Amino acid sequence: MSSQNNEVKLIRIPGGINAEAIMTALRGRGIPVRSQGEALGAIYGLTLDGLGEVTLFVPEEYLDEARSILEAGEHGYLLLADNETPDEAEPGNR
Numbered sequence: 001m002s003s004q005n006n007e008v009k010l011i012r013i014p015g016g017i018n019a020e021a022i023m024t025a026l027r028g029r030g031i032p033v034r035s036q037g038e039a040l041g042a043i044y045g046l047t048l049d050g051l052g053e054v055t056l057f058v059p060e061e062y063l064d065e066a067r068s069i070l071e072a073g074e075h076g077y078l079l080l081a082d083n084e085t086p087d088e089a090e091p092g093n094r
Contacts, residue, residue, distance in 0.1 A: 007058065008060045008063050009055055011055070011056050012056075013056070016037065019056060022070070029065075031065060032062065034057045
């Protein structure tokens with residue numbers, strides 16, 4: 001996703017691994033997302049004193065939906081049981 005003027009900050013989190021998981025969840029639901037972080041943290045895997053922090057940006061029109069997905073993840077609604085499909089994992093079906 002190219003940098004655009006209508007992008008807004010969604011979240012700032014420690015660690016690229018955490019960022020990748022969130023980006024995968026958002027992209028899997030059709031939300032474009034871009035990450036920005038400094039190189040030292042990524043190269044050395046550091047998450048100390050701001051090193052390794054990653055900021056995620058989404059287009060402004062996706063912000064509310066992206067926040068809802070983050071909230072669902074916080075409450076465990078994005079987790080799938082062994083025999084469950086993604087459509088069955090909606091909060092109302094748990």
